[in-house]
Amino acid sequence: MPVVVTDNCLRCRFTECVTVCPVACFHGDETMLYVEADECIECAACVSVCPVHAIYDVIDLPDDKKQWQAINAERAPALPVIDTKQTELPTAEARRLELGFR
Amino acid sequence: MLEASEFRVAIVGSGPSGFYAAEALFKSGAVAVDMFDRLPTPFGLVRGGVAPDHPKIKTVSAVFNRIAKLPGFRFFGNVEIGSSIGVDDLRQHYHAVIFACGAERDLRLGVAGEDLPGSHTATEFVGWYNGHPDYRERSFDLSKEVAVIIGQGNVAADVCRILATPVDDLKKTDIADHALEQLATSRIRDIYLIGRRGPAQAKFALAELRELGSIRDCNAIVDPRDLKLGAVCSVESVDQAHESIARNLAIFRDFSNRPLLHRKSIWFRFFQSPSAVLGGSRVRALQVTRCRLDGEPFKQLAIADGTVTDLECGIVFRSIGYRGSPIEGVPFDPHRGIFPNVEGRICDGYSVQRGLYAVGWIKRGPSGTIGVNRADSCATVASLLADKAHLAALEKPHSRNLQYLLNERGCRPVSYDEWLRIDTAEIDAGRARGKPREKFTRIENLLSAAGIASHAR
Numbered sequence: 001m002p003v004v005v006t007d008n009c010l011r012c013r014f015t016e017c018v019t020v021c022p023v024a025c026f027h028g029d030e031t032m033l034y035v036e037a038d039e040c041i042e043c044a045a046c047v048s049v050c051p052v053h054a055i056y057d058v059i060d061l062p063d064d065k066k067q068w069q070a071i072n073a074e075r076a077p078a079l080p081v082i083d084t085k086q087t088e089l090p091t092a093e094a095r096r097l098e099l100g101f102r
Numbered sequence: 103m104l105e106a107s108e109f110r111v112a113i114v115g116s117g118p119s120g121f122y123a124a125e126a127l128f129k130s131g132a133v134a135v136d137m138f139d140r141l142p143t144p145f146g147l148v149r150g151g152v153a154p155d156h157p158k159i160k161t162v163s164a165v166f167n168r169i170a171k172l173p174g175f176r177f178f179g180n181v182e183i184g185s186s187i188g189v190d191d192l193r194q195h196y197h198a199v200i201f202a203c204g205a206e207r208d209l210r211l212g213v214a215g216e217d218l219p220g221s222h223t224a225t226e227f228v229g230w231y232n233g234h235p236d237y238r239e240r241s242f243d244l245s246k247e248v249a250v251i252i253g254q255g256n257v258a259a260d261v262c263r264i265l266a267t268p269v270d271d272l273k274k275t276d277i278a279d280h281a282l283e284q285l286a287t288s289r290i291r292d293i294y295l296i297g298r299r300g301p302a303q304a305k306f307a308l309a310e311l312r313e314l315g316s317i318r319d320c321n322a323i324v325d326p327r328d329l330k331l332g333a334v335c336s337v338e339s340v341d342q343a344h345e346s347i348a349r350n351l352a353i354f355r356d357f358s359n360r361p362l363l364h365r366k367s368i369w370f371r372f373f374q375s376p377s378a379v380l381g382g383s384r385v386r387a388l389q390v391t392r393c394r395l396d397g398e399p400f401k402q403l404a405i406a407d408g409t410v411t412d413l414e415c416g417i418v419f420r421s422i423g424y425r426g427s428p429i430e431g432v433p434f435d436p437h438r439g440i441f442p443n444v445e446g447r448i449c450d451g452y453s454v455q456r457g458l459y460a461v462g463w464i465k466r467g468p469s470g471t472i473g474v475n476r477a478d479s480c481a482t483v484a485s486l487l488a489d490k491a492h493l494a495a496l497e498k499p500h501s502r503n504l505q506y507l508l509n510e511r512g513c514r515p516v517s518y519d520e521w522l523r524i525d526t527a528e529i530d531a532g533r534a535r536g537k538p539r540e541k542f543t544r545i546e547n548l549l550s551a552a553g554i555a556s557h558a559r
Contacts, residue, residue, distance in 0.1 A: 022473040022475075023165050024165070042158050042309070043472055044308070045473035045474055060349070100342070102342070
């Protein structure tokens with residue numbers, strides 16, 4: 001199944017994921033990234049590189065994050081492709097600690 | 103035609119890391135990229151490695167097609183670097199040479215009986231079912247009921263799935279016809295996946311592990327006793343940075359609780375170190391020694407000091423990793439099986455080999471999926487671009503004479519357009535059989551599909 005970016009990306013946007021995506025299926029705005037499900041080839045390379053575990057295979061989405069599948073589907077197509085590493089948001093490190101990731 | 107003033111780069115190998123290196127070079131501005139492959143076909147392991155029942159992953163080739171259409175890109179299939187054309191030849195023609203030639207050889211177990219008939223490498227089997235011309239003439243004795251696969255990574259999972267999946271399901275994939283024919287006669291009923299360490303150390307990716315439990319008419323069996331973790335494994339299983347361990351363990355736990363409903367079974371066997379392949383004229387059994395784990399979290403080693411058992415079987419596959427092969431004229435690290443490099447710049451000891459670079463598995467060893475190679479290729483190209491001014495100043499007097507050299511050496515390269523003819527012909531041949539593609543598996547058939555007459559080869 002394709003992957004989905006969830007709310008852990010908000011205020012972080014580390015963008016490690018885009019460097020390992022073989023098909024450049026991440027799209028983004030100033031707040032976070034989204035995946036275009038039709039473009040994702042389901043390799044899951046991005047899942048393990050996210051420093052804040054924001055990315056899930058659809059079938060692994062926890063119940064309280066299931067809405068993110070629809071949000072990704074709605075927002076990704078309208079936003080530009082992000083295929084190179086961006087500077088993380090200024091709030092990223094604080095947010096990472098807040099989420100409990102080292 | 104290329105301008106003599108252009109910055110010219112040769113890429114040796116046309117798998118993912120080669121294409122991603124080309125993409126990164128084109129993003130940097132005006133360059134000319136010539137990509138070489140020893141086969142008439144591009145895409146490396148995407149064509150010859152990715153399992154036929156993983157069609158979604160193969161669609162990454164659409165990305166490579168887009169890169170191949172960029173101005174300045176040329177493909178030279180059917181040209182082996184190191185034999186017909188030497189690395190020195192390339193250095194005379196190009197400002198830089200990037201090696202993207204992967205890791206094509208299997209690691210050896212180093213145990214007695216390893217080369218008995220019936221003991222195979224995963225590479226042979228994978229190449230065979232994927233229609234790689236090197237393995238076209240292999241055959242595998244699938245007439246006994248038990249098969250053993252040594253290794254617990256994604257390649258072992260691929261081999262296992264192909265052995266366990268009903269042929270009716272494989273028929274709809276692009277699996278090579280000669281493999282389908284032999285698999286249809288298979289009597290394999292029990293497949294053992296052997297690992298020296300435990301379930302917390304198994305290397306399967308989550309999706310691949312799950313798949314092993316969802317093959318039609320096949321059990322996935324884990325001994326619940328193997329899931330009682332020791333203290334160190336428990337530490338590993340709750341580590342936040344290694345979330346996949348807990349997820350894999352949950353899947354193994356699910357497998358261990360399932361009723362056995364089917365005739366066919368996949369058995370996960372942990373803590374077993376292969377100590378010999380037994381048999382007279384061919385494989386009769388794999389001898390394994392029970393192991394315990396010793397060491398710090400994430401550094402535990404398997405110590406084989408327990409009970410020795412003979413696991414009776416008719417065929418053995420080893421899938422314990424890969425190494426690269428040396429190429430004449432390029433430094434090689436025989437221990438790691440890679441081209442030694444610093445940030446992608448190939449080195450011989452402390453001396454950088456000017457203009458030689460490495461990407462992908464030949465750069466860092468055989469791990470990481472397709473996308474990981476994209477980041478890796480970008481990193482090497484960044485090193486190359488930092489050296490560009492210096493490299494571009496070097497005179498390449500032979501840069502216009504590549505065609506002359508190829509003619510002189512009797513090479514008839516396959517261009518990208520000619521590959522696209524092969525591609526179309528394979529898809530057409532597949533359609534007739536209800537498959538997405540029927541690969542041509544002999545060099546002569548590939549060349550004739552490319553429209554290259556036999557006298558011109």
